[in-house]
Amino acid sequence: GDSVTQMEGPVTLSEEAFLTINCTYTATGYPSLFWYVQYPGEGLQLLLKATKADDKGSNKGFEATYRKETTSFHLEKGSVQVSDSAVYFCALSDRGNTGKLIFGQGTTLQVKP
């Protein structure tokens, strides 16, 4: 079945460092891809999404490009801040059927001043 694999965490960076969180997926159809973020004590928030190959999703300085040839959707940010410390989830949506989200296991990011 469809699945999402994220890089293991935790990821610890200094403020203003470059961030990459790897995400790869397996899907039989043409899913939409998402990054959700979960700040401490809060619910999941949509960070960005891409609905077709070569689309780039972006929000709050974060970017991810839908790469069909490598089945990847890596999350990047050029300069992280302490406030970016959170758990990041990559997910795909099975648009062909129920539209449910299938999540990766999450990657914890800690940014130190």
Add this chain to the structure above:
Amino acid sequence: EAGVAQSPRYKIIEKRQSVAFWCNPISGHATLYWYQQILGQGPKLLIQFQNNGVVDDSQLPKDRFSAERLKGVDSTLKIQPAKLEDSAVYLCASKGGGAFTDTQYFGPGTRLTVL
């Protein structure tokens, strides 16, 4: 626009007890999801409603879990009897729009601890 509301936020029960969670989706959203998030894992779908009908409950442990969405708005998820492995955060999400709208909006979740 108000977000997805859930209650309670926290619940602690003994194993074999019963518990119920409530979700109020974003107004007008026809699709409602319940996910289970075990510590250190990504959320996994338990059940999906379209209006008041069940679309997918293939991952719902039906011997102990039940869910309903009367009148196609609010939803409740019940566990009876609870087991230790049910300790998790239970997330409710809703989605509006037509067939090509695929963004789900999540509530804050209910953290369940089974002792």
